[in-house]
Structure formats: C-alpha cells, structure tokens
Amino acid sequence: MKLEMICTGEEVLAGQIVDTNAAWFASTMMEHGIECQRRVTVGDRLEDLVSVFEERSHHADIILVNGGLGPTSDDLSTEAMAITKGEVLVENSVWRERLEDWFTRNGRVMAASNLKQALLPASALMIDNPVGTACGFAVKHNRAWFFFTPGVPFEFKQMVVEQFIPFVKQHFNITGDVALRKYLTLGQGESALADELEKIELPEGTTLGYRSSMPHIEIKLFARGKMAIAQLDKVEAQIRFLLGNALVADEKKSLAEEIHSLLVGTGLTLSVAESCTGGMIASQLIDFPGSSSYLDHGLVTYSNESKVKVLGVKPETLDDHGAVSIATVEEMAKGVRAILDSDYALATSGIAGPGGGTDEKPVGTVAIALATKGGVYSQMIRLPRRSRDLVRSLSTAVAFDMLRRELLGEAVIIDYGSIGRFKK
Structure with a gap:
C-alpha cells in the first residue's frame, strides 16, 4: 500500500507557518507500521490543486489531504476534488443539520458562508468531524482513495486517530512489517555521528536516518521486513556502544x-x-x-x-x-x-x-x-x-x-x- 499526503495552504507553502500536522501524521502512521512515501505541499489555487489530485491519483493507493475545508473563498479542496472527478457539489443534509445544531448549541448565528462546508462531491462519503464545523470526506479517483481532513491541528489529529486509521485498515491489508526506533543525542554534530555509525554493517532492509533538531540530533533506525526487524536489538546494541555518552534518550523528542x-x-x-x-x-x-x-x-x-x-x-x-x-x-x-x-x-x-x-x-x-x-x-x-x-x-x-x-x-x-x- 502506498500512502501519500497532500498539504494545502498558501501560509504553509510560503513558510508563514510550520506544518506540524505533516510531521505528526508521518510519525503516527509509522507507529502503525505504515510509511508515508510522499508529501506534496500546494497553495490555495484551484488549478494547482486539481493538477496535483489528478497526478497523484495514478500513483498512490490512499492520499490524506489536509486543509482547505473551511468556509472562506480560499478554501478550495472540496471544489478541486469535484472538478477532478467531473462531479457537481451536492449539499449533505446530515452535515447541514450538524452545522445548524452546532451554532444553535453555542448561541451563535451561522453565517451563510458556513453552508459551503456542507457541500461535497456527489460520490463522496462524509467523514465525521466531532470537534469542528468542517466535515471530512473520502472519495475514490483512479487508483487512489482521497481522504480529506481540516487543517486545524486539534481536529485533524482526532480525525486521523478515530477515522483515518480505521479507514486504512478496513480498505487495505496492513502487514505492519516496518519498525522504527529513535535515539536522541547531545554534543555531537550530524557528520561526526554518521562517521561513527558507518562502522556498523547494517542488515538488508535496515537504514539509519538523521534529523537535526537543535540542540539535539535524532538518529532513526528503520527496519523493513521481518528479517530486518528480528535483528533490531543487535543493531541497537552496536549503536549504543558507538554513541557512548552522546546518547541521552530513547524514543523521546527532548x-x-x-x-x-x-x-x-x-x-x-x-x-x-x-x-x-x-x-x-x-x-x-x-x-x-x-x-x-x-x-x-x-x-x-x-x-x-x-x-x-x-x-x-x-x-x-x-x-x-x-x-x-x-x-x-x-x-x-x-x-x-x-x-x-x-x-x-x-x-x-x-x-x-x-x-x-x-x-x-x-x-x-x-x-x-x-x-x-x-x-x-x-x-x-x-x-x-x-x-x-x-x-x-x-x-x-x-x-x-x-x-x-x-x-x-x-x-x-x-x-x-x-x-x-x-x-x-
């Protein structure tokens, strides 16, 4: 199964905000034995969104699309998917009722623009968002399932855990033959660490990665396949010996x-x-x-x-x-x-x-x-x-x-x- 992610938004593309959703998503999926194989970031331009949706639909099995489901004119993900599919947007009566009820319960007047969030491509499956006003949806196009989530981190993370991961497991055979271990280091540069760890003869299917997050360098040990996973403890023992005092934590971010x-x-x-x-x-x-x-x-x-x-x-x-x-x-x-x-x-x-x-x-x-x-x-x-x-x-x-x-x-x-x- 090939999993990809499409992140939307001019503020992400321009570097005005850091896309923490993408990093969290990749890490969370890896914990479930699923690697995210590609990530694309695209701005709030209809033609660019349509182009990316069409192009990646021929290569991935499932694509999580994050962002662009809000009520404003620059929230274009839903419209772009409808154009890609050649479908009209249809009001989802269930979500409209949810919207009206949400605003009533919170003592607020619903703006007319919020009704846009109840419009979905005709063939889409509505995905519940229990903590926000933008529902998600899933739709199949060419090879890929597209799964749309809002960009608000709190809403996004809850939908990934409660809806997306079960959706993936329902539609795909997940073997889980991928393992990741992470080691936090202090006081050594990335090149010095790499020179030291190159002494290890890695088994087939095992790779080392490095991530600079100053003041730390994080070392990632990937194992793909049952044979590689079976040898993780042996490789880890060598890593610990070679790192010595530079190793300060396991499976911790800081x-x-x-x-x-x-x-x-x-x-x-x-x-x-x-x-x-x-x-x-x-x-x-x-x-x-x-x-x-x-x-x-x-x-x-x-x-x-x-x-x-x-x-x-x-x-x-x-x-x-x-x-x-x-x-x-x-x-x-x-x-x-x-x-x-x-x-x-x-x-x-x-x-x-x-x-x-x-x-x-x-x-x-x-x-x-x-x-x-x-x-x-x-x-x-x-x-x-x-x-x-x-x-x-x-x-x-x-x-x-x-x-x-x-x-x-x-x-x-x-x-x-x-x-x-x-x-x-």
Whole structure:
C-alpha cells in the first residue's frame, strides 16, 4: 500500500507557518507500521490543486489531504476534488443539520458562508468531524482513495486517530512489517555521528536516518521486513556502544521529556534558578502534564541583586568571581534548593550574546550547577560562534543531562565532544 499526503495552504507553502500536522501524521502512521512515501505541499489555487489530485491519483493507493475545508473563498479542496472527478457539489443534509445544531448549541448565528462546508462531491462519503464545523470526506479517483481532513491541528489529529486509521485498515491489508526506533543525542554534530555509525554493517532492509533538531540530533533506525526487524536489538546494541555518552534518550523528542519521565510519579522534587536560560528549563518541563508533581518552582534571577536577595548568593562571591562563575552558580543552586528543601536544583548563569563577552569569559560561556541533598556538581561550558537562542537551548540541554545522569547513577560531568568545557 502506498500512502501519500497532500498539504494545502498558501501560509504553509510560503513558510508563514510550520506544518506540524505533516510531521505528526508521518510519525503516527509509522507507529502503525505504515510509511508515508510522499508529501506534496500546494497553495490555495484551484488549478494547482486539481493538477496535483489528478497526478497523484495514478500513483498512490490512499492520499490524506489536509486543509482547505473551511468556509472562506480560499478554501478550495472540496471544489478541486469535484472538478477532478467531473462531479457537481451536492449539499449533505446530515452535515447541514450538524452545522445548524452546532451554532444553535453555542448561541451563535451561522453565517451563510458556513453552508459551503456542507457541500461535497456527489460520490463522496462524509467523514465525521466531532470537534469542528468542517466535515471530512473520502472519495475514490483512479487508483487512489482521497481522504480529506481540516487543517486545524486539534481536529485533524482526532480525525486521523478515530477515522483515518480505521479507514486504512478496513480498505487495505496492513502487514505492519516496518519498525522504527529513535535515539536522541547531545554534543555531537550530524557528520561526526554518521562517521561513527558507518562502522556498523547494517542488515538488508535496515537504514539509519538523521534529523537535526537543535540542540539535539535524532538518529532513526528503520527496519523493513521481518528479517530486518528480528535483528533490531543487535543493531541497537552496536549503536549504543558507538554513541557512548552522546546518547541521552530513547524514543523521546527532548531531554525535557526524558527528565519528566524520570521524575513524574517518583515523589522526588526539583527547583530551578535561571539566569541566561531565562526560564527555558522550567518552561520545557511544564509542557508536560503532571510536572507539578515534581517541579517545586522556577526562578529567573537575572540581575545580581536578585541572585543575592532571592537566592542568598554572597555579594563577595559576585565581586570576586563574577555572575558567570562556578562559585556563583553553585550558590544559586544551593539557594534555590534550600527554599523548599527540594531533592534537586538546577542553576544556570552565562553570556548568551551577542555582546557582553570578555577575553576571559567570551560569549557562549555558561556556568551550570546541579545541587542535591548530598552535594553540588558544577561545570563551565564553552559555546563559541553559536546564536543567542542556541547558547540558551544547549545550556538547558546540558543542565537536563546533568540531572538525568544523576538520576540514573551515572557520572554527572562528562565531555560532550563539540561542547567545550573550562577546566576547574
């Protein structure tokens, strides 16, 4: 079975918004053993939509079309499919009633333009949208089934899970002989990782892929076919050995997600004091539901005065060593941990740039500390020639990895390769 996706919208094509739907869709389908073999992005132009629908209908078995089902003049997916099929648009009475009921229940007056969302190609099968005003629909043309969904992410994702995947399984024989494993790395560039992993003699049907999502590089191990899947554990063991300290998580999108999984439900607690990272550590953790069970507080102590008055950093420490120093960041970590007697505390202080550096402490110099009930670990890292955002995100990742390693009983301070360190 050949699965493809067509993404519509001028804002997607022009790069005004990032198409997160496509990435989520491909990943979700892979979890069900189905590879998305091609993705096409097309703007809101009727002739382009018709051309793409016709052309791909001869090559794919099923095509998910995302977007263009709204009530406005630039929502053209339904009309384009009708033209492609050579059919008229017919009002679907079931969906019209649903629309009228939805607006009545929500105390709103339905605009005349919303009736456009009840028009479907004559041969189309209506697909329910339980959380929005645009119904989906499915229609067969040449070789392919086209399955239309709205572009609103919340609506799209629910329809994929509740309608699209069952539709695929109903119409096609899904063998599921595809497997994917993902490994998150930190501190090594893509080329360096590839050079190291090229030492592995991959079995037939097995491939390695790389995705840069700074501050991480994600490595993807694909296996296609039962023989390749049977050898995944052997290949993974070689990957783990060769990656060493660069490997920081499995099947996670970020180190924040890894820390969340290690802390949630354990009864352990964490406090955070941030200067150069400006709340990034705490913000990444509270993206995950349940983080309140372990995150006591996150403080952004940006000024020296706040470090002294809020965290108890000694004025003479700042005078003698400066805000970006091992001494200061250790006192920050101990101070924030002591407020609620948290089990762990992280602290950062650095020069994110583009200005503010000196010969002794250039831009990209960051001090990070991890305080525990038994002591404090700290290091100064060097991130030259990085953007301000990357200095902050890399510093956040290193802080998370220090905590991760402590939670797993591993050495907290390590060499990351491309991330330099000041020696104490």
